[in-house]
Amino acid sequence: MSFAKSLVSFLATSALATVGSAAKVTLEKDVVIVGGGASGSHAAFRLREDYDKSILLIEKRELLGGHVSSYDAASGNSYNYGVQSFVDVHGAAEFVSERLGVATAAPGRTSTTTRYLDFTTGEDVAYTAPTSAQLIAALTVYAEICAEYEAKLLPSYWDFWAPDEIPEDLLLNFGDFVEKYDLQALVPTLFKVTGMGLGDVTNVLTLWVMQAFGGPMARSFLGTQSTFVPASGRNQDIYDAFADKLGDDVLYSATVLSTKRSDEGVLLTVQTANNQTVSVKAKRLLLAIEPTESNLAPFNLDEQETAVFDKFSYSAIGVGIVSNPVLPTGYSLTNLPAAASPNDWLVLPDLNFTARFDYMGTEESEDRDYFRLLVIGDGNLGATGVKELAQTNFNTLIKAGAVDTPDSSELEFVAFTEHGPMHARVSADELKAGFVQDLYALQGLRSTWWTGGAWVAQFQTHLWWYNDILISKLIEDM
Numbered sequence: 001m002s003f004a005k006s007l008v009s010f011l012a013t014s015a016l017a018t019v020g021s022a023a024k025v026t027l028e029k030d031v032v033i034v035g036g037g038a039s040g041s042h043a044a045f046r047l048r049e050d051y052d053k054s055i056l057l058i059e060k061r062e063l064l065g066g067h068v069s070s071y072d073a074a075s076g077n078s079y080n081y082g083v084q085s086f087v088d089v090h091g092a093a094e095f096v097s098e099r100l101g102v103a104t105a106a107p108g109r110t111s112t113t114t115r116y117l118d119f120t121t122g123e124d125v126a127y128t129a130p131t132s133a134q135l136i137a138a139l140t141v142y143a144e145i146c147a148e149y150e151a152k153l154l155p156s157y158w159d160f161w162a163p164d165e166i167p168e169d170l171l172l173n174f175g176d177f178v179e180k181y182d183l184q185a186l187v188p189t190l191f192k193v194t195g196m197g198l199g200d201v202t203n204v205l206t207l208w209v210m211q212a213f214g215g216p217m218a219r220s221f222l223g224t225q226s227t228f229v230p231a232s233g234r235n236q237d238i239y240d241a242f243a244d245k246l247g248d249d250v251l252y253s254a255t256v257l258s259t260k261r262s263d264e265g266v267l268l269t270v271q272t273a274n275n276q277t278v279s280v281k282a283k284r285l286l287l288a289i290e291p292t293e294s295n296l297a298p299f300n301l302d303e304q305e306t307a308v309f310d311k312f313s314y315s316a317i318g319v320g321i322v323s324n325p326v327l328p329t330g331y332s333l334t335n336l337p338a339a340a341s342p343n344d345w346l347v348l349p350d351l352n353f354t355a356r357f358d359y360m361g362t363e364e365s366e367d368r369d370y371f372r373l374l375v376i377g378d379g380n381l382g383a384t385g386v387k388e389l390a391q392t393n394f395n396t397l398i399k400a401g402a403v404d405t406p407d408s409s410e411l412e413f414v415a416f417t418e419h420g421p422m423h424a425r426v427s428a429d430e431l432k433a434g435f436v437q438d439l440y441a442l443q444g445l446r447s448t449w450w451t452g453g454a455w456v457a458q459f460q461t462h463l464w465w466y467n468d469i470l471i472s473k474l475i476e477d478m
């Protein structure tokens, strides 16, 4: 164990590391990475294992994995209420099995019957979803269009179009794009699977919708792109494996208090789980967190950085596992405005809304059903807002007689995670004014590099793919 590693380990366990202790320790690393979710854990692993760099990964929570959210019931059963599956792009499945030692398998799904209800009234919505043939026809056309643009959108924007050359199709609102190519039958599936994170996708630029559900997703539905999960069925196993590999090179439950960044390197002051203050000196900083104002507050942004990040707007996702005896076993109660009846596939709920209560399974040991709750809001919808909205909608369903009247109308939260602002996006005008170029011009400034969903697309393995390019650039710069 290196001196630095043993020091971190000592800090985590030492009886001296008591609240308020004034002891100050300095660690020196090649790269310090902040944020141990999809992008940060992978980058830390690759820098350490494949480039032989000394690293420190700083994560604010007590585990790695960010949006993954696997809930382990007392019975030993595990329920994934965040990330559902991993797209096998750029050798991701092989990476998981060979490098992380986690056996993979094809994802399985709990089968449910969809019941459409307008959650604002509790009334059933008579709705006919597209047939499989209609969906496949639309997906086929969509996948072809995505493929045309894919090289400039995945895995990074380093080859993005010049501002005045961005294809007009990508700057259309997705509703107009759908009309143009007659893709209406695609919309319900695209929205249900990942698009809903953007709200009503018909009013969002096609570029951002394509990043939330693009070629790889379309191909996965067409059966030409595989997806995987850990064979255990517990998605957190992937990030527990990263944690095992990274060992003492991770500081958990740690907070960056302040930062000094220059062309010569960075100095971070970090508060550890034990309220110790640690100084971390590193040649490079890699930020793997959403670049929101509050997340970036300790990083001493300059005007150039602030001017770029201020342009982003976000939506927020809250997910949990809820239970109440009257939620119907085997059903997905799905929110749809009444105006969607009988088959207007472009009518969707908009922010803020509860998307669904999806039956996940019956936890026999507790004699109750678990339902996955999905709530989408604007970037300001916090945990309380998510829970209140879900409860309000559930009350409406009870009042309208859509579900039986329970003894207690309280939605019990078995598990909950606030996924905070995500799906960073800007307007067409900003894109035409060179936003992407301005964003990527920040890479490497003052020894700071950036990864995460805001830099390309909100998918686990797409970010690993992006990292592979980013890391080679970061290494060249060292």
Ligand SMILES: Cc1cc2nc3c(=O)[nH]c(=O)nc-3n(C[C@H](O)[C@H](O)[C@H](O)COP(=O)(O)OP(=O)(O)OC[C@H]3O[C@@H](n4cnc5c(N)ncnc54)[C@H](O)[C@@H]3O)c2cc1C
Binding pocket: 034, 035, 036, 037, 038, 039, 040, 058, 059, 060, 061, 064, 065, 066, 067, 068, 081, 082, 083, 084, 085, 086, 087, 254, 255, 256, 288, 289, 290, 295, 317, 319, 419, 451, 452, 453, 454, 457, 458, 459, 460, 461, 463
């Ligand atoms: C409900 C849900 C379901 C999803 N399902 C899928 C799916 O099935 N398949 C798929 O590929 N993608 C899915 N995604 C998207 C995918 O998970 C994200 O694209 C991906 O996690 C983004 O990675 P990231 O590294 O940018 O952020 P994250 O994975 O969120 O990681 C950020 C990490 O930084 C930490 N952090 C934040 N601020 C700080 C700070 N100041 N200091 C230290 N640490 C900090 C956080 O705790 C977190 O661990 C889903 C997302 C959500 C919300």
